[in-house]
Amino acid sequence: MTKKTIAIFDFDGTLTTGRSSRLMFFKHLVGRSKLFSGLFMEYCQHGMSKLNLFKKTSRGAYLDNFLLNGFSQRELRFQAENFITHILVNHIRKEALERLYFHQKEGHICMIISGALDIYLKPWAKQYQIEEVICTELEFDPITGKSTGRMLNPYCLGQEKVEQFKKLYSNRNDYIIYAYGDSPHDLELLNYADHAFYKCFN
Template sequence: MKKFAFFDFDGTLTRTDTVLPFLKYACANRADYYAKLLRQSPVLLAYLLGCASNLRAKEAVFTEFLAGQKWDAVQNVAHDFARFRLPELLLPAGMQVLREHQARGDFCVLVSASPEIYLHEWGRINGLDAVLGTRLQVVAGCLTGRVDGENCHDWGKVRRIEAQFGTNCWANSVAYSDSAVDLPMLQQAAQGFLGKKGQFVRVQ
């Protein structure tokens, strides 16, 4: 059986969060982006202070930026973002670890709280075997701004992995993240590594 290698995305394979850069990329102009961000600053501040959940902040921002837009149009923008903008945000040290696992033939899975709408295209381009991210709700061909199903965050990552690959996937597996929020995933894996800027330290 192939060895599973699970990778967080933002901060692990990239130098920064990718959600706001994506939303900025999707905006018609810079002034529009900052105006929308300003309107959602109270909930973002509440999230940073621990007074609002990741899901609440995420849905507030997605509703502001994406609600009512056609799925096909946003997906086209997301694909362009994955092809042309994300390469500028990658973290070389983290990508080197991914490439080493790919070279060994491990089953490499991207597991991210960021939206699948651009992660799937990035994963396809970069040879990932599977991509698990937060899904965006679509009704009648348009985005609602809500999350479809569970937010792929914290223990949500563990549940998504097990739903996709079964509980036996953790045997002889390895997982990487830059955030303590992902400790559930790191501790479920046979080997979990927590790091900053590509320098990973084993947590178990």
């Protein structure tokens, strides 16, 4: 049986020029002042948790809850579309897109595995006919339709990228994998691939 080829791209810093599309989206959503306030409070909370003075949570979880809690799904989708059209478009790496197009022309399965938020990443990926997106998904209250500020799944970083991939493609021997990444959060996935590319677009 001929093996299928899968091309996996990280998003932040690989397909984009910025290190964190999440922070760019937050700045667009709530403004610079509230974002900086959230980052400062997150820093303080993280420090207190180290001293056992505060309930321990991940730094990302605290900021997400502070900035996203209470937004309606409709409003977040609207803001995500604006973010994609007016901001994110200016941070996409041309060389990375060319590599994506190459894999698509070859008939390879193309996917993104990223810690970025689904609210903007999935609509962006749809524009480029990317078949699969594994990312961090926002939770919405089923009654009010508003964001709870929490995530439905663990942040898709490090080994979590590999574990989420395995849920879709469990038989490793059936596939040839190309993986593209740029940070320590991508190393487990790169090690899992047949062909790994680290910071090749930088």
